[in-house]
Amino acid sequence: MTAVATRPPLAEIRSVSARAFARSFRRHWLGMTAAAFLLLLLVACVAAPLIAPYTPEAEDLTIPLAGPSLHHLLGTDQLGEDVLSRLLYGGVISLEGIGEALGVAIVLGVPLGLLSAYRGRALDAVLGRVADLGLAIPAIVILLMVFALPVGGETAAMVALGFIYAPSLYRIVRGAALPLREAAYVTNARMSGVSTPLVLWRHVLPGVAGPLAVNLSLTAGVTLTVQTGLNYLGLGVSPPAPSWGGMISDAQSVLNQQPWLLVPTGLTVALTILSFVLLGDAVRDSLAEAWSLETSSVRPARAIARVPGPRTVQTAEPDALLSLRGVSISDRSGRPLTTDVSFDVQAGEAVGIVGESGCGKTLTTLAVQGLLPPGTRLAAGQCWFGGEQRSSGHGKRTPGIGYVAQDPAVSLDPCFTVGFTIAEVVRAQGHLPRSAVRAQVLELMASVRIAAPAEVARLYPHQLSGGLAQRAQIAMALASEPRLLVADEPTTALDVTIQAEILDLLRALRAERNMALLLITHDWGVVADTCDRAVVMYAGQVVEQGTVSQLVSAPLHPYTRALLQANPQRGVPGSKLLAIPGTVPAPGSWAPGCRFAPRCSLATDDCRAGDVTLTALAEGRATRCIHYSDLIAEVSR
């Protein structure tokens, strides 16, 4: 089994609009409830002087320890003070304290964490040691020292708490920002002369927002717990001033006489802490979903087309290893990402999926594997693999399928050696003694032509060259003895010589293991060298399929023809290479009728009149073009 990152690639998560975030966040009802509770609490506490029925220290010794009544909605304490009023005024102190502690931690921890990860070297080493020192000092000692100072008090304690939190926040931000430092878009910004503060603010900070949000929400809950505990012990806020901790202490001293007194404050503290935790989780999930779903140029609602129902035959090809019929994938809002995708892969066959970025190639193969990313779903259609129907699209990984990603560097865990990572996959296939696992790991590494596998197994991913890392990734994919290997642009990140070696390896493995290959690529040279058949995708649809020789010699869709004409390997020295005008439209903003019409030189009014269906032709060919006969005529001329 090969792990597949479900998070969006780094290049796609650098920005997320407030609208996309809000759209995702609204779907998390627990987060929404928590946010509403915290907002209500904040407003109520801030408005305490206006809405509290009594001043917090107003005593009425004639009604001590009274239960809830119309005059005192939450009852009174030992001195006859109104519990609701004290709860509201005490909330101001608690929320202020949380704000002070988090403010100090953010001001210190976030910029230093970003800077440390970005600059590295001496600054990173120095800040790391200082953070270690800060983490080693017991928080309780610092807090007690602060209270012992003449200027010590609630505010000083909360500021000190902020200093105590700062090192752990620094560590979290630094850890999350480290991988972003090497991201292509950060390098581009740096190379383009963007200042360091701007790079950190605009390109790195959004990438750490998820872990930061979760940590801050947890820290807010911990701060409230610590603050309540200190006040409970009589530190910080001195009676008769109200504080939640002091109120709990008072309630505890009369627990036998009036147990109710503990309920309002205890419940408020517990719900506030729970709300912080739920809010953090919802913010993190919403950020991830918004990043994965946001498409910069997509218009909302009105431009979103409905997912058309599948129009192709809904039965699997009986002999096919893999069959897709009318597969339509959409995001949670119903925006279609791919529509009506149908094709087959026979056992041992190599099929290429060709098209520009954003055409739905990767999403289709993720659906095949049952690994659709969060926020997407199989809206219509069916997948069959090995005669079994797979219909969920995600949640259950399809066994018997191996996966090789484009960039091996992000597919191998940097914390473990290559041998350990492959062994983990081997162990997942069934219980084996340790020596057998090791032997199988070495055998797998040898099968992908890694010389000296025992030495390479001891290396970490960062110590491997691109070609070696890709071989290790293929070895991982082979550990599950797949009948189908899905390779998503497996050579794009490699240099030309290594590309040829990896393609040669894939061809050999396919022949040795009678393994089918589903190869995603935009390179016709790779398709011609490796595949028997090809499926061309454009704007979420299959627009043409056939054998590679048919497609290359006589394409029957203008998009296939344009892709071939734009292939540098087919260029004629001295003549201009043709480019396809325009860009692939964003999902859901497809043109009416034929989706390729805005870029097609053969487009007529008929092409825009209505949806164009995939026309099945002889010898397994199919095209989604109503003027394909013109292309046949052109070829035969």
Ligand code: SF4
């Ligand atoms: S249907 Fe029309 S617009 Fe679409 S590819 Fe064919 S000729 Fe071009």
